[in-house]
Amino acid sequence: MGGLILPITGNMVSAAQLLDRPMDVAMKKQLADIALNAAKSAGASYADARIGRYLNQFITTREKVVNNVVNTESAGIGIRVIANGTWGFASTSKITPDSIAKTARQAVSIAKANSKFQTEPVRLAPVKGVGEVSWKTPIVKNAFEIPLKEKADMLLEVNNAALSSGASYIRSVLFLVNEQKYFASTDGSYIDQDVHRLWAPFTASAVGKSGFKQRASMGNPVGMGFEYLDGKKEDKVFVDGANVGYNNSYDMVEDATNAGKELQKKLTAKSVKPGKYDIVLDPAHLMLTIHESVGHPLELDRVLGYEANFAGTSFATLDKWKSKKFQYGSNIVNLVADKTQPYSLGHVGYDDEGVKTKEWDLVKDGVLVNYQATRDQVHMIDQNESHGCCYSQSWRDVQFQRMPNVSLKPNQKEDLSANDIIKGVEKGIYIAGRGSFSIDQQRYNFQFGGQLFFEIKDGKIVDQIEDVAYQSNTQDFWNSCTQLAGKSDYRVGGSFFDGKGQPPQVSAVSHGCPTARFNNINVLNTKRKV
Amino acid sequence: MSIVTEKEAKKILTKVLSFSKADECECNLNGQLTGNIRYARNTVTTAGEVSDLTLAVQSTYGKKVGVATINEFDDASIEKVVRRAEELAKLAPDNPEQMPNLKPQKYSKMNTYFDSTAKITPEYRAKAADDGITPSKKNKLVASGFLTDSHTISAIMNSNGLFAYNVATNVSFSATIRTEDGKGSGWVTRDYSDVSKMNTAKASKIAIDKSIASADAKELEPGKYTVILEPAAGVGLLGRLFNNMGQRSADEGRSFLSYKAKDGEKNPPKNKLGEKMFDERVNIYSDPHHPEVPTPTFAGDGAPVEKTHWIKNGKIQTLQNSRYWADKTGTKYNPTATGGNQWLMSGGDESLEEMIKNTRRGILVTRLWYIRQIDPQTLLYTGLTRDGTFYIENGKIKYPVKNFRFNESPIVMLNNIEALGKPVRINGNMVPPMKIRDFTFSSLSDAV
Numbered sequence: 001m002g003g004l005i006l007p008i009t010g011n012m013v014s015a016a017q018l019l020d021r022p023m024d025v026a027m028k029k030q031l032a033d034i035a036l037n038a039a040k041s042a043g044a045s046y047a048d049a050r051i052g053r054y055l056n057q058f059i060t061t062r063e064k065v066v067n068n069v070v071n072t073e074s075a076g077i078g079i080r081v082i083a084n085g086t087w088g089f090a091s092t093s094k095i096t097p098d099s100i101a102k103t104a105r106q107a108v109s110i111a112k113a114n115s116k117f118q119t120e121p122v123r124l125a126p127v128k129g130v131g132e133v134s135w136k137t138p139i140v141k142n143a144f145e146i147p148l149k150e151k152a153d154m155l156l157e158v159n160n161a162a163l164s165s166g167a168s169y170i171r172s173v174l175f176l177v178n179e180q181k182y183f184a185s186t187d188g189s190y191i192d193q194d195v196h197r198l199w200a201p202f203t204a205s206a207v208g209k210s211g212f213k214q215r216a217s218m219g220n221p222v223g224m225g226f227e228y229l230d231g232k233k234e235d236k237v238f239v240d241g242a243n244v245g246y247n248n249s250y251d252m253v254e255d256a257t258n259a260g261k262e263l264q265k266k267l268t269a270k271s272v273k274p275g276k277y278d279i280v281l282d283p284a285h286l287m288l289t290i291h292e293s294v295g296h297p298l299e300l301d302r303v304l305g306y307e308a309n310f311a312g313t314s315f316a317t318l319d320k321w322k323s324k325k326f327q328y329g330s331n332i333v334n335l336v337a338d339k340t341q342p343y344s345l346g347h348v349g350y351d352d353e354g355v356k357t358k359e360w361d362l363v364k365d366g367v368l369v370n371y372q373a374t375r376d377q378v379h380m381i382d383q384n385e386s387h388g389c390c391y392s393q394s395w396r397d398v399q400f401q402r403m404p405n406v407s408l409k410p411n412q413k414e415d416l417s418a419n420d421i422i423k424g425v426e427k428g429i430y431i432a433g434r435g436s437f438s439i440d441q442q443r444y445n446f447q448f449g450g451q452l453f454f455e456i457k458d459g460k461i462v463d464q465i466e467d468v469a470y471q472s473n474t475q476d477f478w479n480s481c482t483q484l485a486g487k488s489d490y491r492v493g494g495s496f497f498d499g500k501g502q503p504p505q506v507s508a509v510s511h512g513c514p515t516a517r518f519n520n521i522n523v524l525n526t527k528r529k530v
Numbered sequence: 531m532s533i534v535t536e537k538e539a540k541k542i543l544t545k546v547l548s549f550s551k552a553d554e555c556e557c558n559l560n561g562q563l564t565g566n567i568r569y570a571r572n573t574v575t576t577a578g579e580v581s582d583l584t585l586a587v588q589s590t591y592g593k594k595v596g597v598a599t600i601n602e603f604d605d606a607s608i609e610k611v612v613r614r615a616e617e618l619a620k621l622a623p624d625n626p627e628q629m630p631n632l633k634p635q636k637y638s639k640m641n642t643y644f645d646s647t648a649k650i651t652p653e654y655r656a657k658a659a660d661d662g663i664t665p666s667k668k669n670k671l672v673a674s675g676f677l678t679d680s681h682t683i684s685a686i687m688n689s690n691g692l693f694a695y696n697v698a699t700n701v702s703f704s705a706t707i708r709t710e711d712g713k714g715s716g717w718v719t720r721d722y723s724d725v726s727k728m729n730t731a732k733a734s735k736i737a738i739d740k741s742i743a744s745a746d747a748k749e750l751e752p753g754k755y756t757v758i759l760e761p762a763a764g765v766g767l768l769g770r771l772f773n774n775m776g777q778r779s780a781d782e783g784r785s786f787l788s789y790k791a792k793d794g795e796k797n798p799p800k801n802k803l804g805e806k807m808f809d810e811r812v813n814i815y816s817d818p819h820h821p822e823v824p825t826p827t828f829a830g831d832g833a834p835v836e837k838t839h840w841i842k843n844g845k846i847q848t849l850q851n852s853r854y855w856a857d858k859t860g861t862k863y864n865p866t867a868t869g870g871n872q873w874l875m876s877g878g879d880e881s882l883e884e885m886i887k888n889t890r891r892g893i894l895v896t897r898l899w900y901i902r903q904i905d906p907q908t909l910l911y912t913g914l915t916r917d918g919t920f921y922i923e924n925g926k927i928k929y930p931v932k933n934f935r936f937n938e939s940p941i942v943m944l945n946n947i948e949a950l951g952k953p954v955r956i957n958g959n960m961v962p963p964m965k966i967r968d969f970t971f972s973s974l975s976d977a978v
Contacts, residue, residue: 069622070597071614076582089578093601094531106579113652114567114574117660148621156623169782207783211790211907306570309674309706309717312899312916315976317712396580438902438935440914442977445935447912449904469904469912471935471973502568502676502704524972528908530786530941 023053025182025192029132032184034097035079038104040186043112044081044088046124047104048185048353051077051095052395057144057176061155063169069148076395079104083111085121087376089398125375125386127355129188135349137196138342139225143176146226154229155200158256162204165260168212172202172256175221175496177508181352181395189354197223197345197508199496200252206263213266213466215259216451218243218284218433219250221496221508223347237489239418241461242454243432245282247491248343262452262464269466272453274525278428278482279470280421280517285450286408287493287511288434293474294328294335295406295511297443298362300371304380310502312441315474316368318381326368329478334409335363337372339388344405344510345494346389352399355388362406366479374401393505400501407492407512408484415486418515424483428456429468429523434493436469447471449526467527477518485514532561532581533683536695542585542603543687549612552589552619554631556688556831560584563681567655570674572663577655589615590631593624627854631688635834637827640696641819644724647699650679654725662705662734671741673734675705679725684868686832696826698869700958701725706917707737708978709745714930715978716740717896717917719762721955723824740896740918747930749974750921756892757969758885758922761954761961763895767911768961770901771940772814772873774909775840777801777849781859786909786941787846800859801849808844808944813876815839818867822955825872829865838864840873844944870958877950877962885951885963887925892965894920894927898936909939914975933978934971943969 032049039047053075060067077100078091088111092103143151155172162170179195199221205214222228231251236244244251244258281289297314301307304318320326329335339346339357350356353375361369375386392399422430433451440446453468454461472480494510534542539559546557561583568576586599589612596618600611658677666673679701687693702721708714716737722728780787780801791798817837818825827835831853839847848864856863866872886894896918904910915933922928943966951963 065625065627066623067625067627068595068597069618070599071618072599073611074582074584074599074601076601086574087576089576091578091580093582110577110579110652113656114577114659117569117574117656117663119573120571148618149623152623169784205784207788212784212788214906304571305672305674305708306575308570308672308708308715309568309676309704312977313708313712396582398576398578400576436902436904436912438900438912438914440933440935440975440977441899441916444977445914445973445975447935447937447972467905473976503564503566503678524937526904526910526937528905528910528939528942530908530939 028182028192029184029190031095031100032182032190034100035077035104036184036186038101039079039081039108042105042108044083044108046082046186047079048183049077049079050352050392050395051182053180054394055144055178059151059155059174061159062171063159063163064156066152066156074394077103078392078395078398079107080398081107081111082122083108084115086111086115086118087122088114091396122376123379125378125384127187127375127386130191131188132190134192136194137223137347139196141226143198143226144178158202158252161253162256162260165257166206166264167204167260168207170202170204175199183350183352183354185354187354191350191354193349195348196225197221198225198228200229200250202256204256204259204263206267208267213263215263215266216433217252218255219246219252220284220493221345222343222494223345224343237418237491239282242430243282243452245284245491265464266466269464271467271527272465272523272525274523276520277523278425278517278519279521280425280428280430280456280515282418282432282515283491283513284433284493285431286513286516288437289448290406290408290511290513291495292437292439293443293446293477294362295403295509297474298371299401299403300373300377300381301401303371307500311500315442315444321368324367327366327479328363328368328475329366330481331366332484333363333366333478333481335406336360336409337362337387337404337406339404341405341407341492341510341512344492345496345508346405346510351388351390352392353390355386355390357388360387372401372404377401391507393507397505402500402507403498403509405510405512408516410490410514411484411486415488417489418485421483421485421515421517422456422461423459425456425517426458430454430456430461431468444473446474467525469524469526471522471524480518480520481516482519483517489514532563532583533681534561534583539683539685539695540693543685546585546587546608546612547687547689549609550589550689552591552616554590554689556588556631556686558586559685561683564678565650565652565655566676566678567659568676569659569663572667572673574656574659577652585611587611587615589619590628591619593626593628594619594622595625595628596622629853629857631690632692632832633690634692635832637694637834638836640824640827642696642698642723642824642826644699647679647701647723647725648681650701650725658703658730661731662707665734665738666707669738670710671738672708672710673705675703677703684826688832692832694828694832699723701728703728703730703733705734705737707741709741712978714741714745715917716744719956721957744918744930747932750931752934752971752973754968754970756889756948756965756967758889758892758894759964759966760882760896761956761963762897764964765956765959765961766898766901767940767943768875769959770911771909772840772871775850777851777861778855780849786907787849802846803849804846806845807941808841809947810844811947811950812841812844812944814841815874816866816872817874820874820960823872823874823958823960825867826869828868830868833863833865835865835867872958874960875953875962877953880949880951882951882963885949885965886922886927889922889965890924892922893931894922904937909941910937911939912937933975935973935975936970937972938970
């Protein structure tokens with residue numbers, strides 16, 4: 001095996017010692033330069049190196065039991081090169097100078113082998129090297145530093161709250177992620193970033209005479225520290241006769257208590273009558289609809305066909321964008337992309353190819369105006385600046401275009417609440433929380449469920465109902481958007497494990513939105529007898 | 531470095547255990563050497579190789595348990611990961627469900643390694659991509675696809691002296707070929723343990739033919755149809771059925787296999803074990819020695835794994851469980867092989883082509899996509915057809931049809947069997963083509 005020894009001027013230090021704290025930046029620079037120089041010597045016209053240390057902690061519980069406490073740690077280097085106009089990539093967990101140089105040469109030889117079949121040489125949008133810089137998620141409490149007992153006790157308290165209020169079973173989990181990643185490229189950038197994310201979901205279920213029901217948590221995965229679980233009063237949004245929504249902090253015990261009560265109602269709730277309804281979607285639900293029907297179809301790699309063999313392509317083709325009048329949604333619909341929104345999962349200083357992050361419009365006043373693109377893609381949409389949304393899940397995997405935060409802007413004219421929106425609905429359904437979701441490979445036809453469903457009659461929530469799913473077509477759906485709540489109602493939800501690519505990689509992405517109303521939507525009844 | 535021999539694995543894990551101060555310690559070593567190539571728009575887009583070896587250490591004090599992992603193997607790192615697992619265990623509350631480590635076990639021979647697959651080169655991968663790209667260009671089509679090969683090892687050792695080791699190879703290939711105008715799309719997938727069985731040119735030809743044949747699809751009204759699900763279309767729903775066959779959730783009333791007691795019934799069973807729930811032609815089992823889909827003969831905890839019938843002649847024969855749940859309920863522990871849930875469905879002798887020939891009216895489905903659960907009680911799922919959906923009349927494919935969204939349960943599906951064909955390997959399982967009546971399509975999709 002041999003010890004893993006890294007050289008520092010005059011001294012030697014074992015990898016194990018390094019792992020107690022982030023690797024020294026000077027050493028990372030030295031190692032990255034070995035990769036870049038070896039790649040260039042082997043014939044690369046461009047190279048980048050990502051030295052990563054990825055820490056995770058997962059605590060899983062069910063009912064009164066802590067099932068598992070897992071700490072994972074993975075460190076290594078991924079080297080990406082362009083040689084003969086073709087990408088090549090190789091990675092290794094062995095962070096020694098010899099291994100790094102060998103891996104860089106391997107990446108170049110892979111690029112050269114593939115270049116025989118290459119028809120379109122890679123063209124990178126220019127990026128000016130930023131020199132040595134650093135960025136850190138603005139966390140208040142580092143969740144890794146909170147004593148394990150405190151975290152486990154919190155989850156058991158959550159479980160107890162659900163079980164005391166009507167749930168028969170519950171599973172709760174705390175996921176903590178810390179990406180310590182160092183990026184260097186032949187453009188002259190040396191970027192050190194320390195990224196933190198947290199997610200605390202639960203699923204409770206209740207068993208009754210006629211069957212069982214489930215209710216998942218209403219909290220969000222976030223780019224925050226343990227302070228997210230403070231559950232501050234000012235971060236709660238109350239919808240009359242329905243649920244509590246959460247903004248920048250989450251009262252998990254309160255949510256679990258509500259889940260138990262709502263489960264008991266679910267067991268006896270009446271089944272929805274299928275038909276057309278005006279639906280009002282809370283942000284913890286709508287975020288997923290945005291993710292699937294806006295986030296994915298506007299990924300430029302999908303539009304161009306790079307994802308055709310897996311996730312699919314997109315209905316939002318270039319001709320629609322070029323026309324400058326493709327009505328993606330009604331004129332109150334404004335969708336923006338960013339990697340800069342505080343507390344969001346996508347929030348970083350620079351993406352994984354060294355591009356400074358920013359915000360840009362995707363749909364403006366209902367019209368499709370832009371996509372999400374990386375350095376090697378933007379020239380295909382006649383732009384010369386990358387959008388900064390390149391990401392890799394670890395040092396082991398190659399970086400590629402991933403969805404930035406994609407958010408629906410709140411009502412700019414009136415600061416309406418969810419209650420204000422419900423007041424205007426004659427025959428409708430209010431849907432809270434994310435449930436089942438499915439959409440076709442070009443993002444036309446979709447079907448969504450939810451966690452909680454409430455019947456609206458004459459401007460009031462009258463009953464909790466069950467077995468609701470709605471089906472629509474993306475363009476029809478967004479054009480049926482008739483009302484948005486205002487900035488006080490705006491909340492950021494997200495997806496902690498969004499999958500894409502081959503081999504598949506996960507990424508974490510947020511979606512901000514206010515409560516929104518969509519008219520005349522097709523609602524199905526999903527109850528079946530088998 | 532990532533692919534260690536049995537002897538090297540034993541040496542590393544023995545060293546790991548030598549650092550342990552816990553009551554019990556179990557360690558797992560997983561090594562992988564993987565290569566891949568991805569292409570799209572008739573050109574190679576990404577390609578790479580990854581080498582990694584990961585150690586997971588589980589330490590137990592009484593009923594307290596902690597797990598830590600690391601991918602570095604100098605002595606200091608190994609000792610550190612052991613200490614970290616022990617610290618986590620000491621801090622963790624008691625886990626009453628924690629079972630003691632197993633004693634040493636005996637395993638039958640494993641046949642999961644093929645030298646041919648371990649020796650795949652970047653040139654082989656590039657050729658696989660070209661097998662789709664060149665003929666697609668000739669036919670004015672646009673090829674995309676992916677080939678990935680893996681050479682992996684997994685080893686487990688515990689402080690009771692149990693040791694198990696496996697070395698395996700796998701390769702999988704898929705291609706989506708589309709017409710230039712985006713009106714037609716065809717798809718194919720193949721996976722093997724032994725790459726000498728792979729023919730990427732022949733496979734690509736299937737996707738090419740389907741892309742041409744699927745262009746300009748006609749609209750059919752949504753509703754109930756007789757369908758022929760190709761093995762790649764059936765695998766998604768069948769896999770989800772298999773993954774919902776856990777004993778604990780059934781016993782707790784949270785599964786389609788939970789028994790609903792009748793009023794006044796004395797000592798009702800907790801689950802539907804032994805109940806006939808499907809057509810009697812339905813047989814689903816696991817077998818680590820299956821020649822097409824070999825798996826390790828040990829489970830994640832080191833328990834030996836042999837052939838197990840899960841559904842026999844339509845009857846629920848065995849439920850998946852953990853060692854804890856088996857112990858608590860006084861039932862037999864039914865482990866599955868480490869590294870994935872292999873399941874094998876029996877079928878008949880009919881080929882897909884013969885099945886089409888024997889169909890008066892029906893819809894041929896190449897694959898199902900974005901399958902999501904709607905209701906865990908009825909195993910109702912939704913999803914869509916994709917990359918080749920055709921109308922069959924009087925034994926012939928008449929014309930392509932627009933894709934459908936389905937809302938259907940595999941429980942219903944396996945009660946509506948018209949015919950089962952000859953199983954083939956798909957995604958590490960064996961799946962027959964299935965002819966199913968009254969399959970529910972709920973809406974149309976414009977997607978191609």
